[in-house]
Amino acid sequence: MKRGMLTSTPQEDGYRMPAEFEKQRRVWMCWPERYDVWRNGAKPARLAFARVANTIAEFEPVTMITSEAGFSSAKGMLGSDVNIIVLPYNDAWVRDTGPTFLINADGNLRAVDWTFNAWGGNVDGLYHPWDDDDRLAGLICDRLDIARYRTEGFVLEGGSFHVDGKGTLITTEMCLLSKGRNPHLNKSEIEKMLKEYLGVNKVIWLKDGIDPDETNGHIDDVASFVGEGEVVCIDEENSDSPFFYPSKEALRMLDSSTDCSGRKLKVHRLCCPKNLVRIPDDYQILSEDGSKCRRPGDICIASYANFLIVNGGVIVPQYGDENDERALLELQKIFSDRKVIGVDTREIVYGGGNIHCITQQQPFAG
Amino acid sequence: MKRGMLTSTPQEDGYRMPAEFEKQRRVWMCWPERYDVWRNGAKPARLAFARVANTIAEFEPVTMITSEAGFSSAKGMLGSDVNIIVLPYNDAWVRDTGPTFLINADGNLRAVDWTFNAWGGNVDGLYHPWDDDDRLAGLICDRLDIARYRTEGFVLEGGSFHVDGKGTLITTEMCLLSKGRNPHLNKSEIEKMLKEYLGVNKVIWLKDGIDPDETNGHIDDVASFVGEGEVVCIDEENSDSPFFYPSKEALRMLDSSTDCSGRKLKVHRLCCPKNLVRIPDDYQILSEDGSKCRRPGDICIASYANFLIVNGGVIVPQYGDENDERALLELQKIFSDRKVIGVDTREIVYGGGNIHCITQQQPFAG
Numbered sequence: 001m002k003r004g005m006l007t008s009t010p011q012e013d014g015y016r017m018p019a020e021f022e023k024q025r026r027v028w029m030c031w032p033e034r035y036d037v038w039r040n041g042a043k044p045a046r047l048a049f050a051r052v053a054n055t056i057a058e059f060e061p062v063t064m065i066t067s068e069a070g071f072s073s074a075k076g077m078l079g080s081d082v083n084i085i086v087l088p089y090n091d092a093w094v095r096d097t098g099p100t101f102l103i104n105a106d107g108n109l110r111a112v113d114w115t116f117n118a119w120g121g122n123v124d125g126l127y128h129p130w131d132d133d134d135r136l137a138g139l140i141c142d143r144l145d146i147a148r149y150r151t152e153g154f155v156l157e158g159g160s161f162h163v164d165g166k167g168t169l170i171t172t173e174m175c176l177l178s179k180g181r182n183p184h185l186n187k188s189e190i191e192k193m194l195k196e197y198l199g200v201n202k203v204i205w206l207k208d209g210i211d212p213d214e215t216n217g218h219i220d221d222v223a224s225f226v227g228e229g230e231v232v233c234i235d236e237e238n239s240d241s242p243f244f245y246p247s248k249e250a251l252r253m254l255d256s257s258t259d260c261s262g263r264k265l266k267v268h269r270l271c272c273p274k275n276l277v278r279i280p281d282d283y284q285i286l287s288e289d290g291s292k293c294r295r296p297g298d299i300c301i302a303s304y305a306n307f308l309i310v311n312g313g314v315i316v317p318q319y320g321d322e323n324d325e326r327a328l329l330e331l332q333k334i335f336s337d338r339k340v341i342g343v344d345t346r347e348i349v350y351g352g353g354n355i356h357c358i359t360q361q362q363p364f365a366g
Numbered sequence: 367m368k369r370g371m372l373t374s375t376p377q378e379d380g381y382r383m384p385a386e387f388e389k390q391r392r393v394w395m396c397w398p399e400r401y402d403v404w405r406n407g408a409k410p411a412r413l414a415f416a417r418v419a420n421t422i423a424e425f426e427p428v429t430m431i432t433s434e435a436g437f438s439s440a441k442g443m444l445g446s447d448v449n450i451i452v453l454p455y456n457d458a459w460v461r462d463t464g465p466t467f468l469i470n471a472d473g474n475l476r477a478v479d480w481t482f483n484a485w486g487g488n489v490d491g492l493y494h495p496w497d498d499d500d501r502l503a504g505l506i507c508d509r510l511d512i513a514r515y516r517t518e519g520f521v522l523e524g525g526s527f528h529v530d531g532k533g534t535l536i537t538t539e540m541c542l543l544s545k546g547r548n549p550h551l552n553k554s555e556i557e558k559m560l561k562e563y564l565g566v567n568k569v570i571w572l573k574d575g576i577d578p579d580e581t582n583g584h585i586d587d588v589a590s591f592v593g594e595g596e597v598v599c600i601d602e603e604n605s606d607s608p609f610f611y612p613s614k615e616a617l618r619m620l621d622s623s624t625d626c627s628g629r630k631l632k633v634h635r636l637c638c639p640k641n642l643v644r645i646p647d648d649y650q651i652l653s654e655d656g657s658k659c660r661r662p663g664d665i666c667i668a669s670y671a672n673f674l675i676v677n678g679g680v681i682v683p684q685y686g687d688e689n690d691e692r693a694l695l696e697l698q699k700i701f702s703d704r705k706v707i708g709v710d711t712r713e714i715v716y717g718g719g720n721i722h723c724i725t726q727q728q729p730f731a732g
Contacts (some may be wrong), residue, residue: 021663
């Protein structure tokens, strides 16, 4: 057993995952570096990541993780208030590879270090190898000198659940019951793990996410808690969109759900881009054996729900779509006491994720 | 879901793992190549691996897996009847990284492709990374063009269990209930997985193995089925040896156990080396970040129980110990219809394993 690794569980020790809308200490990110995921030597993606990081830094501290090789490009593009550290990792999805931070009533910080297998391991994972990504959460905890709960063999990613911080969690069956994660566990056994490791007592299971072939349906492209008893969920109006049925089904289920205190959820609607965002015609990638290959014309998982809540702000993806402004207005109405800011993240969505996927908030503790 | 990957279970499909003493088609091995596990550029270990491979080849076909770089050294040391193929892997423990082969009543071949995490993953794994090792079973199945059952997220190694082919399995709690494998599963849940994936209906749980810090107590250094209703188990006579208590406890439990058909097990005793085998004084290793470091004077896990049964033969470790000959005689008495042959495997045990750990038998099917 390594230093800092706990054998008890968060539930036993009185730790819980706070909601994203609770006070934060900082946001962690990783610099995009692989040429087989990010086109043109990752430069367009870096500009987009830097826009996200520099925008968050207006609200709270940001720590950017880079490789030795990536350090100078990060230094050049990031504002002086973004802290940069060097650690090994495989790709830049720190929502899924970083720690899931926990706090207790005394204001102490710990984290869950889930086993990470690139969204499906040898069954339908998106790149190989993923070993450095699997170690990243532990390295971040070591940096912070906090203890962690390692769920060796139990596979989960931070993007596959949202919590209200009071005891309610939302997730999708498509992802958590997928064949590439924990197929030997049934739904109630997985629910038990969520309760044990995130300190919740009520799990709301939605059916599908909108990216069956990528993360197998992460919740963070579909719905999110925006406050106690309140969620926002995408409402795809175009019945020709592949997101239509998952969106309508998610709304139907959320509309009929109650949270851990028995209160009926208030469900806000959030529009989708008017037109499907697609991989551009001039898109070329240095293809390697290890990673999923995207081609011109492929549909991107472009959702406005993949925003990040920060202290006093909400950072929202924008796609150069005619609904961009509408999404910001809808979210500003929901988050009336925060500043809602849009960032063009098309180059990030071409790589398979968005703002929420590339960030990991560290809660304020004590 | 990748080609050749099944979503059913062996139990459902009528497949079972045959006993090692049933007829075999070939034995798979991997060439030792890493300089941070095998001393002196792996040359002494290669000579020992070659001795094992060439000895097995007297009884049945052997396929040796190497890297591109290792191919020519393997070619030079292996007999012409050992087949060599190139595949990626991290280290040479194919018992634990290779497929666990299964057959059905119609003589068809399939395999289980367990998740492999280097004997404990980020908790207490022995090297990092292990991603190519985790993929090896799948690549071998692809080579053979057979379908496989991938247990994504469920961690297990072939060296941690032995079966009688009729429905009985022996294993250790120390290994299967370790913190670095499937700590979120309890004993009965793990037993259910063994039954489902190996086609057994009775699991005999021993308490401890003899290498808590390496494989966390693999059964294949302690006890093995030698026939239906018959096992052999190490009997350490020296009460100062760290193997004494685990050995006596294993004997006690086996002596009182019945197999799946309700018959009391016949338990043969097998001596241990007279003197503890230790890492030699002149031992030096190119130390890297990734792997466990062994030092002069460290106790090696030298057991005569780590033999391999092949068609008409049994290949047994030898340590230059005064009990070497006695062990061969004891085993020859048990395996009266097979030729028992000793091979000096000190250079393999210095790396942490032995003959059974570096081989994987493929049963004869049809």
